[in-house]
Amino acid sequence: MAYLKRMDLPIEGMHCASCVLSVNKTFGKIEGVEEVDADLAANRLHITINPKKISYEEMERLVKNLGFELHSDEMTLRIQGMHCASCTMNVENFLIRVDGIFDVKADLTSQTAKIRYDSSKLDMNEVEKVIESLGFELLGIEGQTEIDEEAIYQQDLKDKLTRIIVGVVFTAILMILMFSGWDPLMGPIASLNQVTGLHISAMGLLSLIVSIGPFIYISLPILKAGWNGLSHKNLNMDVMYSMGIMVAYVSSIFGTFGIVLDHTFMFYDSAVMLPAFLMIGRYLEARAKKRTSDSIRELIGLQPTVAISIEVDENGEITSQKEVSIADIVLNDLLLVKPGEKIPVDGDVVGGESCVDESMINGEPIPKVKKDGEEVFAGTINQDGVLYIKAKKIGKETVLSNIIRLVEKAQSSRPPVQKFANTIVSYFIPVILTIAIVVFLIWYFVLGETLLFSLTCLISILVVACPCALGLATPTAVTVGVGRAAEFGILIKNGDTLENAGQLDVAAFDKTGTITEGKPEVDDIIAYATSEEDLIKLVASVEQNSTHPIAKAIVNKAKELNIELDQTTSFENVTGKGLKAEINSKEILAGNLALMESENVEVSSKLADKYYELEKLSKTIIFLAEDKTVKGILSLSDKIKENSRRTIEELHKMGVQTYMLTGDNESTALNVAREVGIDNVKASVLPENKLEIVKDAQSNHTKKVLFVGDGINDAPALTQADIGVAMGNGTDIAMESGDVVVMEGDLENVVAAIQFSKKVMRRIKENIFWAFAYNSILIPIAAGILYPAFGITFEPALAGLAMAMSSVTVISLSLMLKRYVPEIKRKSNI
DSSP: OOOOEEEEEEEEOOOSHHHHHHHHHHHHTSTTEEEEEEETTTTEEEEEEOTTTOOHHHHHHHHHHTTOEEOOEEEEEEEEOOOSHHHHHHHHHHHTTSTTEEEEEEETTTTEEEEEEOTTTOOHHHHHHHHHHTTOEEEEETTTSOOOHHHHHHHHHHHHHHHHHHHHHHHHHHHHHHHHOOOTTHHHHHHHHHHHOOOOOHHHHHHHHHHHHHHHHHHHHHHHHHHHHHHTTOOOHHHHHHHHHHHHHHHHHHHHHTSSSOTTOOOHHHHHHHHHHHHHHHHHHHHHHHHHHHTOOOOOOSSOSEEEEEEEOTTSOEEEEEEEEGGGOOTTOEEEEOTTOBOOSEEEEEEEOEEEEOHHHHOOSSOEEEOTTOEEOTTOEEOSSOEEEEEEEOGGGSHHHHHHHHSOOOOOOOOHHHHHHHHHHHHHHHHHHHHHHHHHHIIIIISOOOHHHHHHHHHHHHHHOOSHHHHHHHHHHHHHHHHHHHHTTEEEOOHHHHHHHTTEEEEEEEIIIIIEEEEEEEEEEEESSSOHHHHHHHHHHHHTTOOSHHHHHHHHHHHHTTOOOOOOEEEEEETTTEEEEEETTEEEEEEOHHHHHHTTOOOOHHHHHHHHHHHHTTOEEEEEEETTEEEEEEEEEEEEOTTHHHHHHHHHHTTOEEEEEOSSOHHHHHHHHHHHTOSEEEOSOOHHHHHHHHHHHHTTTTSEEEEEEOSGGGHHHHHHSSEEEEETTSOHHHHHHOSEEEGGGOTHHHHHHHHHHHHHHHHHHHHHHHHHHHHHHHHHHHTTTTHHHHOOOOOHHHHHHHHHHHHHHHHHHHHGGGGOOOHHHHHHHO
């Protein structure tokens, strides 16, 4: 009978009886749902399901489609002791039965289990009890418990290595005893047999005495895990190994004392060698898996962990300051934020003035000037001045935290190919047990072979057949591939991305900060009745008084040309128009056309034509006038990224159609699209429009769409797309929303991410092929298929080593990904 799970899921958004009815009606039609009762008063969805037929993600999707939300907490458990696919399946199958847990995803490679749960109901003692009953150890909760992973790993290797050495040494001793014929017990045992009429083997008894201690020591972890499996009515690989090991050893004991079996049944050396070889396999697997997980890099954090708290006197002078944890900040605390630091809370500026980079909130590349009374947000970056801030919103109440909660991150999910492998694993062990028993019966009862030969085949089948390689095929390739991609500044965040990347139909791009640099630079310098150097000197001398990004770009241009700037007097910022100042008793104006008109500066028709020509190219134009006479103009533009055109070309070679979605005007958008070769342009697009365009491009999920963006306004589209690629030089929230993060904003890495994904998927399929190949070839050999024609048998100890090598082969193939270089990167290095 299938296990049924009763859940009380927190649901939000129901407000009337019709809401309840629609939820009950929808879930009542779904296979795997046994009972459902939406409770409007308690805001709970009481539901009984078959976890094998419907997942939490599917329920979440159904609820979302109805316009409501399911809420759950999430944590990652660190578990020690999982070593095969059946281990992870056991963790998932038994943890899901704990009250308060809605979903479990165990990962063999990282030795973790991610759970979705209700914090008001979950009992961690019950969780720990379940994990320990399965034969594993709960090390703690990721992010909450300090875990010395290296020490645990080294201790585990040391333990395995000690057991291996003991096994090899005593196997050699037993083999020497058997081949040398030396037996100090032969005389006493012969006398005992004569007196009692027993048929005890002297060599067998000596081997028993020599082997029993090492056998128990080496086999204990396997036998213990096998017993745990049986006690939970769960067949796993440790049950099979335990059966093989115990059949070999108990048969040897029976043969020693002549009980049922004769003295030819002497497996003592094999019985000790077999668990030693199994331990060799696990030792090699542990080392290889460590190498895969070592290559994964941590993703960027959203908020600072510390802040500087200050106290001020009546005159506003700082009387004390200290570094405090973010968690210790309370409302109305005064905080000091230095240049280059992240602002720790939402609050109001109460002192100082600076430009603040708010791109992670609004997606705009140009920082905003913040001064007294203006609002700032947690996670934004203070640029060039000191700010004093009064905390107004802290922790989960900040704008950034609310945005993160509203924008659903694509959950890490297993690729369909791994789900296929897991399905095979679930049937694997019962099938192998059936094959082993049938083979034994055929050889012994039908074909009339000896009991010794029949038992040897049974033991070899139990030992050589292992789903471990199949279970490792996907996670090791994903882990190594993701780690290798990270070395190129590409962070791939879930398995579905790998699968979807090879099936792309459409790639859509944001413009500013994605196709373009997102930073204004001086482009054209057009001087009249003066030199270009003098023009730059005059403009930069005025602009050095401003903190505006355009002013900084002009000053930086002067620095590049090693131009020494003049000091200004009577400086004035004319809001929305530009700057006024005096240099050497001359009035200098630097600003837009509106400033020239308001100051009655004559602009010739020729100069006006040039202005409109540059404006059509979407450039920012700065006029420079000295004593009411225009001396020239500068234009600034947001440069197209170096690799943009090449990226689009590579996507076209893959047969991918390209779009550009931007809030800019159509003229600017068309110019940029024409320059980089983009097929379709959508201009003057609002954030919600981007989301709708992505949905339309998906054509009711018949097409796979990739979206590339860098701002908070791109987050909904990033989440909706089959693959959301966030530019790492953009906002933190965009990076959280994206399935792939391209660090440093290198657009070429969008193509590299696709190539990485395709390579990893190919390697996963190769791994699965070899996992099947090992079992398909070695199980028949272990069953004795070569014996009639060639007299070849497969000894159990060799079967154990072959089993280990199947897992090592798969992991080794995955580790080869550490040397992979995407094609676009190889071309760029030629």
